[in-house]
Amino acid sequence: MSAVRLHLVFNHAPLFWIGLGLLLFLFGLFRKNRSLVGAGLFSFILAGFAVIFVYLSGHSAEEIVEHLPGISEAYLEKHEEAAELAFYTTLFLGISSLITFFLLFFRKLEDLIYKIFLGITFVLSLASLGTLSNAGSYGGKIRHTELTGGQQGQIQMDGHEEYEEDEEH
Numbered sequence: 010m011s012a013v014r015l016h017l018v019f020n021h022a023p024l025f026w027i028g029l030g031l032l033l034f035l036f037g038l039f040r041k042n043r044s045l046v047g048a049g050l051f052s053f054i055l056a057g058f059a060v061i062f063v064y065l066s067g068h069s070a071e072e073i074v075e076h077l078p079g080i081s082e083a084y085l086e087k088h089e090e091a092a093e094l095a096f097y098t099t100l101f102l103g104i105s106s107l108i109t110f111f112l113l114f115f116r117k118l119e120d121l122i123y124k125i126f127l128g129i130t131f132v133l134s135l136a137s138l139g140t141l142s143n144a145g146s147y148g149g150k151i152r153h154t155e156l157t158g159g160q161q162g163q164i165q166m167d168g169h170e171e172y173e174e175d176e177e178h
Contacts (some may be wrong), residue, residue: 011073012066012069013074014068014070015066015069015070016066016067019059019062019063020063020148021145022055022059022062023059023095023099023137023141024138024145025088026053026056026059026096027053027099027134027141028138029049029139030048030050030051030056030106030134031049032132033048034046034049042061043114043118050106050107050110051110051113051133053103053105053130054107056099056102056103056137057099057100057102057106060095060096061096061100061101067089067092070097071085071089074151074152080151081151084147084150085151088147088148088150091147092148093163094143094144095137098136099137102130102133102134102137105126105129105133108126109123109129109130112126147170
């Protein structure tokens with residue numbers, strides 16, 4: 010499997026883990042349930058690991074697609090800039106979640122440091138969702154001409170030609 014395909018397959022993982030994590034985290038806080046809060050934090054930690062793979066595969070994917078016909082260089086650059094911000098935001102979310110996870114089980118829930126890290130983690134989770142969504146939006150416009158109003162075209166990946174057109178049956 011090429012770097013392009015790997016990137017396309019795995020780029021949704023951080024969004025999934027953060028979305029699931031937010032649901033668990035907020036429901037756990039509402040119910041005052043340590044296990045649910047911990048599960049939400051663990052999901053954020055997984056997002057932090059996943060974003061590393063996605064970011065690294067993105068660099069390899071860029072090397073492959075940047076010279077292909079029909080690729081929008083402008084969106085490729087915007088996607089790269091947005092992805093860098095999303096990478097650092099989500100990485101910091103993972104680190105903050107790891108610290109908060111340990112505080113959850115080794116400190117009293119009333120401790121100020123625990124409450125501060127809960128707040129930081131919550132804000133970073135929202136920021137990560139936003140930055141990842143923005144990066145994904147630009148990423149989709151690199152090739153998906155239906156999103157940019159451009160013409161459909163032909164691309165070549167892994168030595169196979171693929172056409173972006175509807176098949177009539």
